[in-house]
Amino acid sequence: MNLTQSIAIYLIHQNKHDADFLPSKNYLKELPEIKLFECINECDKKTFKSAVSNISPLEYDKIILAGENPGFYKDLFLSQIALAGKNPEILLLNFCDYGLNHFIDNNRLIAAFLGLVYNIPFKKLLSNGNLPVNDQTLIIGAGIAGIQAALEIGNANKKVFLLEKNATIGGHMAMFDKTFPTLDCAACILTPKMVEVGQHPKIDLLTYSELLEVKGNSGNYQVKIKKKARKVDLKKCIGCGSCSARCPSHAPSEFDSGISLRNAIYIPFPQAVPNKYVVDSAICRYVESPYEINAQTIKELNKTAGFPKEITEKLVVLKNKEIKSAVEFNSVLIENIGEQNTEKYGELIFEHTGACKNCVRFCPVNDCIDLDEQDEEVEINVGNIILATGFKAFDAKKAIQYGYGVYPNVLTSLELERLINASGPTSGKIVLAGLDKKGNRIFDKEGEKPKSLAIVHCVGSRDVNHNKYCSKVCCMYSLKLAHLVKEKLPETTVYEYFIDMRAYGKGYEEFYNRIRNEGINIIRGKTAKVELKDDHLWIRGEDILKKKLIEEKIEMVVLAIGLEPASDNKALADILGLQLSAEGWFKENSSDTETTLTNNQGIKIAGVCQGPKDIPDSVAQASAAAAGVLKSILKGEIKGEIKEINLQHIEKIVKEQVQ
Template identity: 50%
Template sequence: MSNAVKTGVYFCKNLNGHPDSIQLNELYAFAEGMEEVSHIWKAGDLDLLDHQKMAGVISTREINRIVLAGNSPGFIQPMFAKALAAAGLDPSQVTNVSFTEYNATRQKDTPLAEAILACAVLDVPFELAAIPDEVDVNPDTLVIGGGIAGIQAALEIANAGKKVYLLERTGTIGGHMAMFDKTFPTLDCAACILTPKMVEIGQHPNIELMTYCEVDGVNGSPGNFQVKVLKKARRVNLATCIGCGICTEKCPAKAPSEFDNGTTLRKSIYIPFPQAVPNKYLIDADSCTYVKNGKCGVCVKFCPVENCINLDEKDETVDIDVGNIIVATGFQTFDPKRAEQYNYGTLPNVVTSLEFERLVNAAGPTGGLIKFREQDKKGNWIFTEEAGEPKSVAIIHCIGSRDHNYNKYCSRVCCMYSLKLAHLVKEKIPNAEVYEFYIDMRAFGKGYEEFSERIKEEGVHMIRGRTARVEEKDGQLMVRSEDIYEERILETKVDMVVLSVGLEAREDAGGVASMLGIEQGEEGWFTENNYLTEPTSTFSGGITIAGACQGPKDIPDTVAQASAAASRVLQTILRGKIRLGIKDLPPEKIIENARQISPLKMEVES
């Protein structure tokens, strides 16, 4: 008889619990290919209650050791121990291996799961075989996202003397904060805080600003990433454009302004907003007459700088090498068209909070005047200074948030920015009636409760309860809601309704997560290593997260997390080396290490 250790591997059913679970067929084939494995039981093909039948298989296959592979296989151990005893073998020879313990649960983690399984078969603790290597760190850093989080992180690292690539998918940095008029609770000018940082980014010798660019691929490992960047055709030379504005003056084509959230029109060749960085023009290919059908070219004709505009420019890719990546891609707002009861998109003066932010902004479409939305001669619904002024405004909280039909979570910022908007209405139209329809007032931050009390003292009507519907009635907008305190149903007529939309993970977050190898939670936000102790690090070494891409947060929390992410990156840069995480180790190297230290010796019958 042979004295060789022959292992049987049982795969638990719970490995198949998710469409993106570990590839079981690959795991089966891997186990069958190991010389130490005598037999495998595939998930679901064994009657665990018939230990005598199990004992028969164990005897036939000369199995003398069992490995239970699964996400939580411990409850099966007594059944196999009983089967081993029935076969006359040592019932203690049952080993559990959990893939969840090492966060190897997705399809992309299958190679890691194979290494974990191999260690169990070879009777080697995974931690002894998965010895982290230390590698030299490229001191350059890529920051993805040019909002306030990306700006803060980039400046922290650059001011420490290290090179930063700041990549932004649109034509300018600034993000959502650049759209705001005031910040809460201090009512400071948002642009006064943000634009000096934007200018510093544009002029910093250690920052290479890459606007109108996207990440197209990432290879390598922590400390040494190779990043492929897609440079979208701007069609205007950044180096030679003098920003004179003649091109946009002559351009005949128009399109809704993204920066103004579609509340006004801009030309096809444009600067996103007056304080944009870089403060240079770009061409929107989707609305440019020449790009669409080869006609026009007026901008080229009138441009005073020769060869500054190239209407035939194509997208290109460039490669950059970095040691660390900070993801600060931000959020998107909930689309209220999904909540049909509010009639957004049907009733022109039902507007989103972000549209209203532009309306009250001095640099917005009406110069900061609160005006009705009206149709222009071509049928576009836009804000203009010539329109009438509302005398009553309703602000409805929690649109798309705290709602089981959409997003169950609280978006954290909506209560406070809604109060800020109410203040701005009272400031600009003192006699206006302003109503805040809210579920609960979440005034959690420093100075927030005091700000809430201030708004009440300004005469804003606070109505607690859910809002059921917004519809048109007698030439006005009628808001149907409950009033919890008065225990009644209200029908409130107003001239304008502002929908305080919640925050959501960006639509492209899944693609970014897949490309970078980082995890997402149920709602789509990027997942951190540990919410309490490691809120900026991810399960992928060398990649950190900052700002609202991790979850809803206000500007102070965003800035604080961005600085923390930069600090974590600087630690690795200054140390010069980075320790690879388990997921960054080659699985074949782990298996090789396990074989070298395995206590099991294969013996062949003589």
């Protein structure tokens, strides 16, 4: 070890006070190596300038620049030093990479400096010895990233719990029609993986479940999980659909991105895993109000064609009477309106009362549906946790200038994705939206085809009014959608309005070139607004390269919405003790080398929950996260994390290392 080295430290902070760093300064000044410790406020240009010009590089072997963004000043120092003719090493200490960005923790800062001064990895300084590892793993989120990670670990013969808050696994990828740039059908490549996960002996699916609590340390976590009441027995359900066929309640289908309706008891989509029904308690008439005839029921029955008035009158007696079970309700009905009428109108009454239990009545399997089932808590012990919670699509209603939610034929890209998809509501026919009697938007298979369609890029992305970041995938999926539309409707004029075409991955640029030759009008210039003028949608924008104002009559407008952090990220971060970035993505340990690790050794992150990315990158990240898990399991130990930094402990390690 070179004992004679002399080091200068410049701490460049943004609008904090020099005094905040006084403990670090006092501590480090005591070290024989540290010759200079200077705090500079980034915004104070004057002191900055004089500090840099007064630097005497010949005195130092090492210069450490610390701060929020020290890299941006490195070249400033470097050019000063290079002029003087000597070339001391300049080291950077980025607060962000040392978990120092949120608040000033002087002990942590001192440790970071010590690491750089004595050339000891920061992780080594912080490690608290090794802990034994439980070889079970919990994966949160069963989109493509979660599935991939689960398979990776499961295939190594290690137990995996795959937690998913929805009733099926598959995530967003299951909703897509085809994937860029190879135009592989998304379902064709994803469903086998879903099936594999579903059948894997080492993978336990915990669908329709939520994370409640995590206790313990890396290598050994006690996890509490809430299994939401599915109300359908997974083992008994045969997926016949008799229940759903008679269900009177509807809600927009999440899987179809809201462009079709599903019932209260439903299978999310035909290829769901597990392919079993689930009851949406929020809209189930029974769950809402068990066995009760109310004023609304009677009103609805009266409106129903062919329903005899006299029976309604008899039903009034039953108003607001609480009845516990279907059998009881049936007998009450017989008692009041007679057996014959019950047989004839029973179903109708069931449908219209809050006392609906049609699914139970028509289910061919005994005790399969239990509408009284309650949420359940389970506890598991795992050694590692992988977080792969994905994203939430940008709410296009926020970009009011495009009139999404106002004009029926302004769609989001996800909606078009479902419309194009063969398993979508129109069996893959691209049609214009109409309105039903209630004013809801409907897509009819026999509907009219759009003669012109425009895709607007960067909706909600690269925009200070919404999200500053680039969502990375929109350019490519827009090109893909344009291609698919053109393929299905060759007569349709397709426009794409973009700012920068970000075709960055393997084969993407080639794909872009291909689409350009398919007769699609790809125009540089973002659409500014969509307006309704004389019953037609008009878009207005600027064609930047042709220097023209675009005022085009368009029948269907598709908004390429960006990706946003999932709404429950904050709650999850609190449960798991993780940090979030300013936008709400999960914060990785190091932006370069450890994008799948977090400040908590046992918790890994994968996929879009770390930041927007496409499918191959998500898959790679999932595998990489799995590598971290497998590494610790194979070794049988994991590094413990210190939450409170003890300087004496660190000094001890430093002493050992220096000697």
